[in-house]
Every structure is written in structure tokens, then in C-alpha cells.
């Protein structure tokens with residue numbers, strides 16, 4: 001059994017050294033977690049400000065990260081393809097740290113009270129050090145689970161398929177579904193599952209038609225399992241409206257926020 005060295009790695013933020021909550025998998029199946037970054041410079045500011053409307057936010061962030069990451073584990077040649085293989089949560093984590101390195105611990109944001117009769121706009125601030133990070137051992141990146149008997153897939157010959165093998169979504173997946181997601185979230189889920197599910201029972205050719213023909217419950221079970229095993233960067237902020245007292249939690253959108261600064 002190979003014990004991951006990453007467990008002993010320590011972050012040194014003053015040196016730009018960070019440990020990914022998940023990790024980057026190389027083709028040999030090894031998981032690398034250590035990343036070194038430099039802070040944002042005028043070069044990235046120009047990329048962000050000069051971005052044309054055609055380039056989507058994920059593409060822009062990929063470019064910024066490709067610029068700022070100096071190495072990932074033993075890999076020193078950082079290109080867009082490598083960034084696109086990072087897990088979405090790892091990318092969000094790096095953006096958060098990149099922001100912290102460049103602008104400090106505090107983030108100011110503006111949120112709106114969800115109470116229909118209030119809708120007060122309020123300014124909130126929080127400390128990046130308080131963001132909860134859930135680290136996970138992602139092994140070789142392949143996860144297994146079994147669909148419930150109610151949601152198992154029955155093919156034309158009435159054979160039942162219930163074991164599911166999947167990988168976690170990466171940035172490339174997110175880039176692919178970004179536009180679809182704005183129009184139709186179910187379609188985006190179909191697209192995402194087609195990309196990330198590797199096997200259902202004895203079926204290893206995963207097509208969009210197959211994912212579409214799964215029951216809603218099966219799709220939901222796979223989606224929930226993916227979220228369950230994924231490392232997390234908890235970007236939910238808990239707020240109480242000073243005007244009407246409504247308590248709510250607001251998801252902090254690191255991607256949009258990162259570009260707004």
C-alpha cells in the first residue's frame with residue numbers, strides 16, 4: 001500500500017505554497033497536491049480587464065491560473081490543459097488563496113435580503129481564513145457506488161444495471177457545460193454525467209441517450225454521490241438582515257467576484 005506523502009505536506013502561504021483539497025492526478029495514477037503560486041500582477045489585470053465578451057468566465061480563470069501557478073507537484077510546465085484537469089473545488093481553492101495573497105484576508109461583498117417585502121441590499125465582509133475547507137483523499141480519481149433498487153437502470157433486455165463508476169467534474173467539464181447551464185440545468189446535468197460517468201453495470205459506453213433514459217431518481221443519486229465524495233470549499237456565507245431579521249445563507253460566487261476586482 002502506498003501512503004500518500006501529501007498528508008505530511010504543510011501549507012506555507014507566505015511562500016505561495018498550498019495544498020489542494022483534492023489533488024491533481026497524473027496519467028500514472030499518482031495524486032499531487034502541492035501547488036506553488038505567485039500573486040496577481042498587472043499582466044493578469046490586463047487579461048481580466050481586456051477580456052472580450054466571448055470568452056466565458058471559466059476560460060478566463062484558466063488563463064489567470066496558468067499564469068500564476070509555478071508548479072503542481074513535480075510538474076513545472078503549467079499549460080491550459082493541466083489547469084483544465086483540476087477539480088472544480090481545487091480551482092476555487094486556488095482562486096481564494098490567490099486573492100488572499102494579492103489583496104489580503106478580508107473580502108467585502110454585497111448581498112440582497114431574500115425577503116420579498118424587504119429586499120434590502122447590504123454590505124458584508126468576511127475573513128478568507130474562516131472559509132471551511134473539506135479535504136478528501138480522492139485516490140486514483142475513480143469512485144464507485146450502487147444505485148438504489150428503485151433507481152437501477154433496466155436495459156432493453158430487462159437486464160438490471162446498478163453499479164456506477166464515475167470521476168469528479170473538472171474545469172474542462174465546467175467549461176463545456178457553462179453555456180448549457182444558463183439555458184437548461186437538466187440538460188447541463190445530462191452533459192456533465194455523460195462526461196463523468198464511466199460505467200453503469202456492464203455498460204461502459206456512456207452516451208447522452210443513456211444518461212437521458214436514466215430515471216430522475218438515478219440521476220439525482222449520482223449527482224448527490226458526486227457531491228458527497230468531493231472535497232469542498234464552503235463558500236456559503238450566513239447572514240442576518242439588519243432590517244427585517246431574516247436569516248439566510250448566500251453562496252459566495254468566487255468566480256465572478258474574482259473577476260470583478
Ligand SMILES: [Zn+2]
Pocket residue numbers: 113114115118119120241242243244245246
Ligand atoms: Zn430583510
